[in-house]
Amino acid sequence: MEIGVPKETKDQEFRVGLSPSSVRVLSERSHSVFVETNAGNGSGFTDQDYIQAGAKIVESAADAWNRELVVKVKEPQTPEFHFMEKGQLLFTYLHLAAARNLTEHLIDSGITAIAYETVELPDGKLPLLTPMSIIAGRLAVQFGARFLERQQGGRGVLLGGVPGVRPGNVVILGGGVVGTEAARMAIGIGARVQILDVNVERLAYLETLFGSRVELLYSNSLHIEALVPDADLLIGAVLVLGRRAPILVDRSLVEKMRPGSVIVDVAVDQGGCIETLRATSHTHPIYIEEGVVHYGVPNMPGAVPWTATQALNNSTLPYVLKLAHHGIKALEVDQALAKGVNVQHHRIVHPAVQEVFPDLAA
Template sequence: MIIGVPKEIKNNENRVALTPAGVAEFKKNGHTVYIQASAGVGSGFTDEAYEKAGATILPTIEAVYEIAEMIVKVKEPIASEYKLIKENQLLFTYFHFASSEELTHAMLERKAICLAYETVEKADRSLPLLVPMSEVAGRMAIQEGAKYLEKPMGGRGILLGGVAGVKPANVLVLGGGIVGTQAAKMAAGLGANVTIMDISLPRLRYLEDVMPANVDTVMSNEYNVREAIKLADLIIGAVLIPGAKAPHLITRDMLKDMKPGTVLVDVAVDQGGCIETCTPTTHENPTFVIDEIVHYCVANMPGAVPYTSTLALTNATLPYAIQLANKGWEKACKENEELKKGLNVVNGKIVYKGVSEAWKLPYCHISEVLA
């Protein structure tokens, strides 16, 4: 198969979908790999390193899309890429369709095969291609939140861990999944008082067992959330419903109950956000203020640490990408239930229920396209 890796062009996105080591694996399996010039530079990989591994460097993004049968990316295509996508071309990347109606319609119109990292799902309901970036984003949420709690950044002027004789900050984490767990661990490690909330009692029991003493677990419901936000200095939104829009756990009217200078970090913003007032921002302009509350809503947080993120992501995606290349997407998805669940859009049809429900568009059962 012919594999194409374009350079990411989303604002401040420095990750790349394939490392030189990944190129070597594709070549070992008999595939051809084309990389757009300087695609890996932001992550520390030179064109020479890709060529040494066996890739061919192409000068433009247009050339990559034109020649490739499978496009491997990190982030969803943006508007300038839509016209480059060909019918029946396989795109393997993060899509987050439930947060973008424009992208959904564009991919339906292009009749591409859209296999989304974020909905590839194991039998135990875990999301293997979301986990590495969730780990990075959860840890970064505390790093960024601590920074924006500083007074010059608009925050309350609080040091997360406090000092002798001064209480540490109160951190509220909404969601006990991968993001929430990593955020709670980081905040606790810095000495903050942490509360983590989830709707799953078994998950809370697990977190109670593994978290340090400065982390409290609380059942998530509207009453408890409303009470907890009154005390919080930093709030992390870490709620995910695979392939669907995140629910709004914090609504606009709740902002009035927060202390001025409280910082909100909505890690779920690329799935619509779990904080109603959050809209996607960029690393260039990461925050905005509503009712004296600082909102940090960068939709590609791991893009700020591209070396770590690229290696973590490609460690997870490469085995699946090799399967797709070796067998073709249809056979690979028939034989691998995990990959099958990654299919979101196929030849102009939505085959993932969460996406059809998000935009009230017709749903086609996956069995109809994999007959």
């Protein structure tokens, strides 16, 4: 099969859909990989690396897109919409619940769009979302600590504190993969950490993981209202598969936070769980509203592309191989992959996305 790897066009998105090592595996199985020139530069991979791995370097995005299977990292941006054609397979992150315009163009194109984030194993695990969730959770604390610095607009709080001065307080909404990794990082630097989640079994698991180093609370409006005003760093880590994230913190509660506190909402690519938060970019990552620093970059792992590209490829390659070998029939061979299909045959097929856009699903 011919596989295209375009250069990412989202703001400062330096990851790439396939690493040279993945290309080598595909090439050894007689598949042809076409990589847009300089697509891997941001992740530390040169065109020569790809050539040595067996890829063909193409000079334009159109040449990379004009293939049976297109493998990307982030959702197609507006300039890429016209590349999508009926009969193609697109394998990438999509996050359609917060992207009506993209959803409409996917439907119109007739492409089969498979989203990494909705590929789902029988036990409910999301194997292609997990590696980036791990990275995003860890980065949430790293970026939060940075923007708490006074020169960055924050309160001037050192999350780890020092002897004689209490550490900063990190409140995490959601105890899934993102929340767990954020807690791991926050504990590591010595912050006080509180996690809220609606899944009691998950809270019990987190207790075995962190013990008394983290305060674990059932997530309800009373607990959220009690904890958020005292947060130096508030992290949104809520995931509802394929759907928009629920708003857990409204504007009136943000107003009660101390000036210079920081909000990092990892759920922003699904609409966000903080009412005052909107999507930002790596170029302009923050803004201040109600006196609080807001960070809403949807592609956080793009900040560490050398790590993130390889971590992503470790998980996506087995599925790319199935798509390359079986084509569209791979969806019959692998049920987890089939659950990843969001749009096919000019219509939305994923139930959660159908619920978000019932008028488009009709």
